[in-house]
Amino acid sequence: MKIAIASDHAAVDLKAELTDWLRSQGHEVNDLGPATADRVDYPDYGYKLAAVVAAGDADRGIALCGSGIGISIAVNRNPACRCALVSEPLSAALSREHNDANVIALGARLTGVDMAQACVTAFLSTEFGGGRHSGRVEKLSQPAL
Template sequence: MKIAIASDHAAVDLKAELAQWLRDEGHEVDDLGPATADRVDYPDYGYKLATAVASGAAERGIALCGSGIGISIAVNRNPACRCALVGEPLSAALSREHNDANVLAMGARLTGVDMAKACVTAFLSTEFGGGRHAGRVEKLSQPAL
């Protein structure tokens, strides 16, 4: 699977760890940055990740920042993205099964490497359930304001 991954400075180490692990697992990983722990703004990287997923350049995305909150908000500004902030594998699996999430967000200050890997595994291995969830998911990209 082709996976795009991005972070802010607070999550650059977790990003590097996950990117290498995903490559070792046989995935094609596009690391969208940053490359160092120098301070950056998470919206810039969230938007970049959202563009990669929305355009089809990546099948799925992984968004990381200190808490996971800011970057998930940035990704979700793109109507083609459904970014789920999770901290454990069940939420990651349900985000796929019920919400057809195409981006997973986590907080590096809140989620250890092993738990992050468990969340990513659940996220990548769970299929969208469709059925009763399909109409709801369609509405997520077309809000009735």
């Protein structure tokens, strides 16, 4: 699977751990940065990740920042992205099954490597359930204002 991953400075270490682990699992990983722990702004990397996923250049995305909140908001500004902030495997799986999430967000200050790997595993291995969820998911990209 093609996976794009991006973070801010607070999550650069978790990003490196997940990138190495995903590649060892046979996935093609596009690390969108940053490369160092120098201070950066999470919206810049959230928007970059969203653009790659929206363009179809990645099957799924993983967004990381200190809490996961800020970068998930940035990713969700792109109407083609459905980013779910998760902290355990059940929410990661439900984000796929019910919401057809194409990006997950994790907080590096709140989630350890083992739990992050469990969340990513659930996210990547769960298919969208379709059916009664399909119409709701369609509405997520076309808000009625």
